[in-house]
Amino acid sequence: MESSASRGIPPRKGPVALALRYYGRELARLRRLTAPAMLLPALGNIGINYIAPLVIAKLVARIAGGSAALTxxxxxPYVLGFAGVLLLSEAAWRGGLHCLNRLDALGIERLYVIGMDELFAKDAAFFHDNFAGSLTKRVLSFASRFEEFVDALAFSVVGRFVPLLFGSVVLWFYEPLLVVALLVMIAVTGVCVLPLIRRRQALVGRREEAIARVSGHVSDSLMNMDTVRAFAAEEREAVEHRSRVARSRELTLRSWDYGNLRIDTVVAPMSVLTNALGLLLAVTIAGTGHGVEAVVVAFTYYSSATRIMFEFNWIGRRSKRIARPPGRRVKRRGAARPTVDSFFRMGRLSCSQPPHKVWVMGC
Amino acid sequence: MESSASRGIPPRKGPVALALRYYGRELARLRRLTAPAMLLPALGNIGINYIAPLVIAKLVARIAGGSAALTxxxxxPYVLGFAGVLLLSEAAWRGGLHCLNRLDALGIERLYVIGMDELFAKDAAFFHDNFAGSLTKRVLSFASRFEEFVDALAFSVVGRFVPLLFGSVVLWFYEPLLVVALLVMIAVTGVCVLPLIRRRQALVGRREEAIARVSGHVSDSLMNMDTVRAFAAEEREAVEHRSRVARSRELTLRSWDYGNLRIDTVVAPMSVLTNALGLLLAVTIAGTGHGVEAVVVAFTYYSSATRIMFEFNWIGRRSKRIARPPGRRVKRRGAARPTVDSFFRMGRLSCSQPPHKVWVMGC
Structure with a gap:
């Protein structure tokens, strides 16, 4: 950890860890909701993705094994069992979402209050050193991103890995090699993708800065529209807006492309390879007696389990979007700096200096 | 349409239609990107959800039909075919996302510029009648929600319904009744759910107003922190914040509960029923000769296709979140009104009147 921290990991690590501690405290406080909110969707996924296909596999084996047509x-019993499993799974999902909704709502409420209380306790200098707009944004996103964090935990982490465990146990009874191959391939993909996800983080950071520069300038122009009019600066403001928007488009595409053309071009072939490997293993077992049942189970289990590979990317994306708590480690950054004083400066300087130079000062 | 418009459909219909026209114009302008961005993910879904399972079904039938174990x-050929289909599908997805990313980024860029140009063209009175903060939010979300709109179109509409068409054609060769049952059940679910989605819209609208009231007050308190300090009003501000947050939590839960406990309790049983019906039909065909193949195809196709039912809810949610274009039909609304002047009023009145009354005036 030490060495990775010194090797240019984004400086938001501290604040992110702090936000995670706040979020964790809410999960512990609301533990009576946290437990069912995490486990019931996972149970629902087990039923839908692993038990229902098992019923189908048994039915198919029965049809294939019988000499006469199945009455x-x-x-x-198979059809009713299938419907029963699906219905129970849906009930688990509804119950899980019911708890998750309460967990999200109560956690957000508390974090909104904590965030504002922290700010009210600050001294006057703090408010002179920080922009009200950026503090507002931080209070709001600190609270509302709790929802994103908890949902990712319930759906992508617990809701995927607990069912994978269940699926592994079932597969073990068919052929232990099926489990080994699946878990090894998932682990290898994770290891390959992790450094790429980190590298993309830098691109995402630059993108977010560029977007903040767009919104800062928009807010600034609109809030000072009288001044803009007084200096007849609409055209100059529009040009500046266009150049900021173009820059943000460019950086947005760069980060999106990295995800699609760099990360997913590793994940996708690995996922295809894993699925094909599973099928090949199942066919070899099919020769040894389990027959069609193994093929159906391997196909459905592998295609459910390999979806986790694409979630790596998603989990990495989400966990980094956690907002830092308001009132901590807040410092002026070029990107978040509004241009209102730069604008006034421009107004004053525009007679003697060419406007593009002034804009450079303003940025 | 006439009668439904008069029966309390939210008044955002006009602005939403206007935003959709802007968005549609971007899709037409960038049509060289729009076509592959919409169709390639759909092609990828066809491969993953409908062709790959077909290969598995053929393989299973081959194993079941052969008297000796399959060499x-x-x-x-089946395993390679399966891997090839998956690989091509992933390639289609990557290509589709590549175009979609460009469509999103270029569309957003243009809409950012259009939004600001419209505002720069407004007269001074417009800016005195509207709050800069709310105009800023509108410019930003008008542009950025283009991404949400286009993604929903590509993934949930075209990416689901085109593959459904393909799946229906394949199912037709097994048994036309399988197609009829599937389409009828999807249509019935859609018809049942539509009025519920509309009713939930009112709840969502009230929720968004409550959230706007929270953020308005936060921004207001922070921006006028000196005044808050001067009147030693931190505690009063904190109490007001808490009550607004509690109200927003209450309304948020109400809208979420409507989705989970009201809408999805219709969708989930319908989806289970459809899947069970498909299996039952497949078993009856299995007696007539197609055997295990029909069961595997019916199971996989039905479980892919019924996911559309849950998308109804999602599509309805997204399409209503489209922002109205900035500078159109903008009027002061109680919800968006910042409390800065109410705060000054409070400062002046607090000696003679109990604070809670003043707060009522302020809201």
Whole structure:
């Protein structure tokens, strides 16, 4: 950890860790909601992605094994079992979401209050050193991103990895090699992708700065529209807006492209390879007696489990979007700096200096 | 349409239609990107959700039909075909996302510029009648929600319904009744859910107003912190903040609960019923000759296709979140009104009147 921190990991690590501590405290405080909110969606996923296909695999094996056509009476237990499993899974999902909604709402409420209380306790100098607009944004996103964090935990982490555990146990009974191959391929993909996700983080940071520069300038122009009019500076403001927007478009595309053309071009072939490997293993077992059942189970389990590979990317993206708590480690940054005083400076200087130079000062 | 418009449909319909016209114009302008951005993800979904399972179904039928165990050589074409289909599908996804990223970025850039140009063209009175903060938010969300709109179109509409069409054609060859049952159940669910989605819209609108009241007050307190200090009003501000946050939590839960406990309790059983019905039909065909193949196809196709039912809810949610264009139909609303002047009023009145009354005036 020490060495990675010194090797240029984004400086938001401290604030992010702090936000995570606040979020963790809310999860602990609301633990009666946290437990079912995390586990019930996972249970629902187990039913839908792993138990229901198992019923189908058994039914298919029964049809393939029987010499005569299956009667409706003999098939009915399978169909009813299938419907029952799905219905229970949906009930688990509804119950889980019910708790998750309460967890999100109560956590957000508390974090809104904590955030403002912290700010009210600050001294006057703090407010002179920080822009009200950026503090507002930080209070709001510190609280509202709790929802994003908890949902990612419930859906992408617990809701994916607990079912994977269940699926591994079932697969083990068919062929231990199926489990080994699946877990090794997932782990290898994770290891390959992790450094790429980190590298993209730098691109995302630059993108977010560029977007903040756009919104800062928009807010600034609109708030000082009288002054803009007084100096007949509409055209200059519009040009500046266009150049900031173009820069933000460029950096946005760069970060999106990195995800699609760099990270997912690793994940996608690995996921295809894993699925094909699973099928190949299942076919070899099929020769040894389990027959069609193993093929259906391997196909459905592998295609559910390999979806985790694409989540790596997503989890990495989300966990970094956590807002820092308001009132901590707040410092002026070029990107977040509004241009209102730069604008006044421009107004005063525009007679003697060419406007583009002044804008450079303003940025 | 006439009668539904008069029966309390939210008044945002006009602005939403206007925003959609702007968005549609961007899609037409960038049509060389729009076409592949919409169709390639749909093609990818066809491969992953409909062609790959078909290969598996054929393989299973081959194993079930053969008297001896399948040799690896005989199975290899299936495994390679399966891997090839998945790989091509992933390539289609990457290509589609590449175009979609460009469509999103260029569309957003243009809409940012259009939004600001419209505002620069307004007269001074417009800026005195509107709050700069709310105009800023509107310019930014008008542009950035283009991404949400286009992504929903690509992933949830075109990316789901085009593959459904493909799946229906394949199912038709197995048994036309499978297609009829699937489409009828999807249509019935859509019709049942539509009025519920509309009713929830009112709840969402009230929730968003409550959240705007929270952020308005936060921004207001922070921006006027000197005045808050001068009147030693921190505690009063904190109490007001808490009550606004509690109200927003209450309304947020109400709208979330409507989605989970009211809408999805209709969708989920319908989806389970459809899946069970598909399986039952497949079993009856299995008696007539297609055997295990039909069961595997029906199971995988139905479970892919019924996911559309849950998207109804999602599409409805997204399409209503489209921002109105800045500078159009903008009027003062109680919810968006900042409390800065109410705060000064409070400062002046607090000696003679109880604070809670003053707060009522301020809201």
């Amino acid at each position: 409706l009476g003999a098939a009915l | 690896l050589g005989a199975a290899l």
